[in-house]
Amino acid sequence: MFLQKLFKDARYFQILFQSIFLSYGIYFLHWKAEWWLYITYFATSIITQLAFEYFLGKKEFAYSSRIAFSIPSVIISSFGLSLLLKTNDVEIAALAAFVSIASKFLVRINGKHIFNPSALGIITAIFLTGKAWFSPGQWGSGAVILFGVCCLGFIVVTRVQKLDTSLAFLGTFAALLFIRQIIYLGWPLDFFVQSISTGSLLLFSFFMITDPKTIPNHTIARVLWCMLIAVVAFYLATFKFMNGAPILVLVLAQPLVPLIDKLFKAKPFEWKPASAMNKKETRFINTVYNNLSI
Amino acid sequence: MKMKKLILGAVVISSLLLMSFCGFYVSKADGTLKNKTSQVILVRDGNKNVITMYNDFKGDTKDFAMVVPVPVVLKKEDVKVVDQGVFQRLNDYSAPRLVEYWDQNPCQGYYNEDKMAPMANKSLSEVVVSGYGNVRKKETVKIEAQYLIGEYDILILSAKGSSGFKTWLNENGYKIPANAEEVLDPYIKSNLKFFVVKVNEKEKAKLANNFLRPIQIKFTSPKFMLPIRLGMANADGDQDLIVYAFTRKGRIECTNYRNANIATDKNIPLFVQKNFNAFYGNLFTTQWKKEDKNVAFLEYAWDVSPQNYYHCDPCIATAPSAQDLVQSGVWWLNGKDWSDYSDVDDEEYDNGSKNVHFTRLHFRYNRNSFAQDLMFQVTPNTETFQARYVITHPAxxxxxxxxxxxxxxxxxxxxxxxxxxxxxxTGKDMNTWQEDAMAFADEDEQKNEATQYATIIDSASKEEENHSPIGILSLTALMLGGAGLMRYKGMI
Incomplete structure (x- = not known):
């Protein structure tokens, strides 16, 4: 049935949760809804995907099926930008979306793209153009959000079997913050709670760093890689007062992934089927997934 | 219907502007000094900061001192006193505004001529301070610098531990609010210094006025923050803080609390003009509760560069002059660069831009909702914003x-x-405004009884009583029906 079909691809879950977050922000947190911005992100991403798929896509699959399969990923990237990146200029928004999608086709090693598309788009727009920004405070730190984001995030990552990534990053980051804020500086506990319950941090931990295509294949290597990101991000955030440090560090750490994959051999990521999916369907999805730019 | 736009003077929310601030006041007598509202001017470009603090206290101001945590040891050139009037002008200019429109008589094709209502400025309450005790040097506390600026004696202290610092303050006759202790240690370990201000009676006597001028400090630090935690120590409940920020790039925003725009561009009844202060006070409180009491409210954001002509729509006071901006610490105007202004080495590239973006943020904080100090960032956001409420006069x-x-x-x-x-x-039922509405009836330009606010409130409250819960009933029916359908189709 329709619902069962939906559950086969974890990306649909991600889209669902991302749309919940965006609606939550607009309707409950009273964000100013920047429709022109969201439309720019989505339109540019989709057009870029269509164009690059046409010229650079793997020709062994039909164009239409490649597009059908890659569109959910494009929507995820667009939501990622809508949730995290702000700008006053339509050109900057278009640039961020273009960079996100184009990087999947242009920056590839061993058939795998290097950068998390939306993370790269965000970093490019903020640091290279200087005309976009990231609002770490936009989620506030209500306990309800903490709970909601964690649960929803948990489901998403268990669907794609990469919970280790989230926990390694978040655990290390939170532990370092705890040591610094509570043990060393002696702030009261609610000071620390406010630091780790920001929606932006959780969104990053569960929806950005977990992208299965841009993390090391080997489990231990992957955990260490996440911890490294957490340590550097903690340093930049705490001592250099940088906002959005985890995203920047993630982008900088992603070129290491092919090297780590070379040193630590492991089977590449595969979408594990939900029980309802038969072997043939699973094989198709994995063949397509590993060969296309999604 | 043609409308004529007119401007009514801004009415400062004077009740909210009984100023206080981000440090804490140390009382030598029994700690009756309380601070409720503060105003701070922040100027930030790159890592350069200028902070100007305007203080006001409640209670007996005798025997007073002020302690502010600062990230670096300030030199004498880094501290100065500025004209108090700057705060008044910035406040008048950026305060929430009431706009008036006039309807045209449809039968006569005539309308009133523009008239400018008088500005309803209220002065900020004045700061009166006197007295201060001796300061002795103690081993655990190091006096990093000591100098006289205007009417102030200033000390920059660094401490090894909070207990030493506490002892020092106690031995020198300062009573520390009990709540202040929990933040002293973290501040000391974060390597913050303490800027202690006292009044020099001799110097003060030379001045004609009887209030203390705002103190301005400048320093280079990547930290862009305001230490509010100390200020919570001696405040009763909720405190208001108004931040006027100036940058070259765009708006500032708070990075560790949510930012929200205050409700704006709303059409409200004519009688509100009688008491705009109370209206805005209610509105602010309602919004603040709605946003869970821990947000930074944006009240104004505009490019106020001297070369930019339009600074608001409508403007409710004269725009701050270039001189006001320079007084506020906007060092890049008026040909002054940071090195003229201070002896700090100018390591950063100065692009020579004369742009000035003005952001006004309004906080209402207390210990429960604000566990952390306020952290900010400068964003390239140049979108304009103003808190604007519209009243329309009838034909x-x-x-x-x-x-x-x-x-x-x-x-x-x-x-x-x-x-x-x-x-x-305002979060107040229509009926609570009945009194104001009735009082206004005589002044209403439109005498037709059916259109009087008081009449409308009466009939509206009757209508509400007759309201049947059709909406809720139909929604419930719809949900049940949907669930039944899904069950029938075997989806759930």
Whole structure:
């Protein structure tokens, strides 16, 4: 049935949760809804995907099926930008979306793209153009959000079997913050709670760093890689007062992934089927997934 | 319907502006000094900061001192006193505003001429401070610098541990608020210094005025923050803080609390002009509760560069002059660069831009909702914003023509909407405004009884009583039906 079909691809879950977050922000947190911005992100991403798929896509699959399969990923990237990146200029928004999608086709090693598309788009727009920004405070730190984001995030990552990534990053980051804020500086506990319950941090931990295509294949290597990101991000955030440090560090750490994959051999990521999916369907999805730019 | 736009003077929310601040006051007598509201000017470009603090206290101001945590040891050149009037001008200019429009009489095709209502400025309450005790040097506390600036004796202290610092303050006759202790240790370990201000009676006697001028400090630090935690120590409950920020790039925003825009561009009943202060006070409190009491409210954001002509729409006071901006610490105007202004080495590239972006943020904080100090960032956001409320005067004269009757009907509907808006914005039921509405009836330009606010409130409250819960019933039916359908189809 329709619902069962939906559950086969974890990306649909991600889209669902991302749309919940965006609606939550607009309707409950009273964000100013920047429709022109969201439309720019989505339109540019989709057009870029269509164009690059046409010229650079793997020709062994039909164009239409490649597009059908890659569109959910494009929507995820667009939501990622809508949730995290702000700008006053339509050109900057278009640039961020273009960079996100184009990087999947242009920056590839061993058939795998290097950068998390939306993370790269965000970093490019903020640091290279200087005309976009990231609002770490936009989620506030209500306990309800903490709970909601964690649960929803948990489901998403268990669907794609990469919970280790989230926990390694978040655990290390939170532990370092705890040591610094509570043990060393002696702030009261609610000071620390406010630091780790920001929606932006959780969104990053569960929806950005977990992208299965841009993390090391080997489990231990992957955990260490996440911890490294957490340590550097903690340093930049705490001592250099940088906002959005985890995203920047993630982008900088992603070129290491092919090297780590070379040193630590492991089977590449595969979408594990939900029980309802038969072997043939699973094989198709994995063949397509590993060969296309999604 | 043609409308004529006029401007009514801004009415400062004077009740909210009984200033206080981000450090804490140390009282030598029994700690009756309380600070409720503060105003701070922040100027930030790159890692350069200028902070100007305006203080006001409640209670007996005798025997007073002020302690502010600062990230670096300030040199004498880094501290100065500025004209108090700057705060008044910035406040007047960026405060929430009431705008007036006039309806045209549909029967006569005539409308009132523009008239400018007088500015309803209220002065900020004045700061009166006197007295201070001796300061002795103690081993655990190091006096990093000591100098006289204007009417102030200033000490920059660094401490090894909070207990030593506490002992020092106690031995020198300062009572520390009990709540201040929990933050002293973290501040000391974060390597913050303490900027202690006292009044030099001799110097003060030379001045004609009897208030203390705002103190301005400048320093280079990547930290862009305001230490509010110390200020919570001696405040009763909620404290208001108004931040006027100037940058070259765009708006500032708070990075560790949510940012929200205060409700703006709302049509409200005419009688609100009688007491705009109370209206805005209610509105702010309602919004603050709605946003869970831990947000930074944006009240104004605009490019106020001297070369930019439009700074608001409508403007409610004269724009701050270039001189005001320079007084506020905007060092890049007026040919002054940071090195003229200070002896700090100018390591950063100065692009020579003369742009000035003004952001006004309004916080209301207490210990429970604000566990952390306020952290900020400069964003490239150049979108403008102002808190603006609109009142519309009705047309006057004979309304016996058809268009006139139609106008009266529309007027009634419009006023009903205005009243509903008022109730939503202030969180107070329409009936609570009945008294104001009745008091206003005599002054109303439109004497037709059906269009009077008081009449509309009466009939609206009757309508509400008759309201049947159709909406809720139909929604429930719809949900049950949907669930039944899904069950039938085997989806759940």
């Amino acid at each position: 006057q004269g004979d309304m016996s023509c058809d268009a006139g009757k139609k106008y009266l009907k529309e007027l009634r509907e419009r006023r009903k909407k205005e009243l509903k808006e008022l109730a939503v914005l």
